[in-house]
Amino acid sequence: MGKLRADFCCNYKTTFNMANKTKKVATKYIFVTGGVMSGVGKGITCSSIGRILIGKGYDVSAIKIDPYINVDAGTMNPTEHGEVFVTEDGDETDQDIGNYERFLNRNILRDNYMTTGRVYQSVITRERNLEYGGKCVEVVPHIPEEVIKRIKFAAKKDKAEIMIIEIGGTVGEYQNMLFLEAARMMQILEKGNVAIVMVGYLPIPSMIGEMKTKPTQYAVRTLNQAGLQPDFLVCRARRPLDEPRKRKLAISSAVDLENIISAPDVSSIYDVPVNFEKDNLGDKILKKLNLRSRRKDLLDWRKMLARMKKAKREINIAMVGKYFKTGDFTLSDSYISVIEAVKHAGVANGVKVKLSELNAEDVEQQGVKILKQFDGIIVPQGWGSRGSEGKIRTIRYCRENKVPYFGLCYGMQMAVIEFARNVLKFKDANSEECDPKTKHPVIHLMEEQKALIAKKQYGGTIRLGGWPCKLKDGTKLAKIYAKKFGKKTIVSERHRHRYEFNNRFRQEFEKAGLTISGTSPDNTLVEAVEIKNHPFFIGTQFHPEYISRPLDPHPLFVEFVRVCGKNNK
Secondary structure, eight states, rough: OHHHHHHHHSOOOOOOOOOOOSOOOOOOOEEEEOOTTTTTTTHHHHHHHHHHHTTOOOOOOEEEEEOOOSSTTTTSSSSOOOOOOOOOOEEEEEHHHHHHHHHHHOOOOOOGEEHHHHHHHHHHHHTTTTTTTOOOOOHHHHHHHHHHHHHHHHHHTOOOOOEEEEEOSTTTTTGGHHHHHHHHHHHHHHHTSSSEEEEEEEOOTTTTOOOOHHOOOHHHHHHTTTOOOOOOEEEEEOOOHHHHHHHHHHHOOOOOGGGGEEOOOOGGGHHHHHHHHHHTTTHHHHHHTTOOOSOOHHHHHHHHHHHHOOOOEEEEEEEEOOOOOOOTTOOGGGGGHHHHHHHHHHHHHHOOOEEEEHHHHHHHHHOOGTTTTOOOEEEEOOOOOOOOHHHHHHHHHHHHHOEEEEEETHHHHHHHHHHHHHSSSSSSSSETTTTTTTOOOEEEOOOOOOHHHHHOTTTTSSEEEEEEEEEOOHHHHHHHHHHHHOOSSSSEEEEEESSEEEEGGGGHHHTTTTTEEEEEEOOSEEEEESSSSSSSSEEEEEOGGOOTTBBBOOOOHHHHHHHHHHOOO
């Protein structure tokens, strides 16, 4: 399987080609930091700047630096940190890597992601291997030097003319100080090739009714204390930034007035690049980096936005999951790739998708009557037993009532369990994850995972990244892929799972009408299932949402939304 994975690892390469290239220039670097609060929009800012600069003719890539000690994002609860995004080469990363891929329309691999834990792990390993030649290894300069080394390696590997580096967290936190120090050192080492962007937040307190600049002023001062002066100030707020506040920020922060960029709330994250261009941000960044625009082209992006805004007919889709609630608040970030993939498919079909997030436990408590208003239902990824019975009841409702159903990873596994219980009449059928003692473990632990679990080796050990899937000829799955790629026998899709379909029951399932429509090339792993005589009932062990992009929507989501729309008429 290793060779197969290597062969298919880079199936989804960058789809854009740089025309009219000029003489190769030294790599330029843009550091993006955030002030005032977390979640201010650094990731979308990075992604949007990248999209703009691609439109101006440059090869652009991006790096995410996360300040936590975790080596990767794989072991963190989604309700605490949001979705874990999986790269083509199998890294478990922060969700911003997914945003980079969607906006830049290219794969972002593991070398473009680092955490405090990963950086320290590398430095300590090198020290143990005597790679520092007996020196006293210190936090400064050796940790920032390792960060710089990683940035330059990723830029070289990506052949990036411009590399955008997002420093996670908020300025003023202890956790990201060493990464800010790396940026400061790079300004010296790469004189004239580095730009600093700060994203600040300007609140409008309801009791005052006025936009306040002071929090962002303090954030800039805090960044100054780290030895960095922003070249650009991106000002996030509910409303556009007006001239009086621009002038106030320019005076207090020593940022050129023209480089203070308004970033108000917009209806879609995909509007952000176009909004930035109202302030000519792209040309201003190129000027700072001593570059010229090779062309002015956001045409494909603007066309996509026009199609999005033109859509009037609305369809209703429910996503039944478990990672929505965090205290008194609802968190959509746990499933951000699924949400965006549905949006991409809506644009492709010329419809507006209203996606409702339902807690699986609500289905357990209130019954399937709460599902009757929807044109289609998705059950996304998940772990553990909580909410599993609500998902199984949801799937039975979809199967029996011909409601379009799309199961992703755990959603496929739950579909297999539902079919086993209600069609095969294995009443105790379950996943070993939910019930290790079931007599019918139709979903079971992958064989190679058993030794890892016994040793409590959880981080980065599950089946991850791009793997080939063989399509069964004549199935709905194969026909959907053929609409986009022509007739193919094998496609590459990304995975993140530890449990799999139990082949011991395979013949019984197929005899009863569950079609195995996708497998590993050696036919040992079940990758997808479907049901005949149903408008759309497909479950995939893989995650098609990870590779869906606004300019290149995934065919499975496109077809699912199309069928939902047909069901809506």
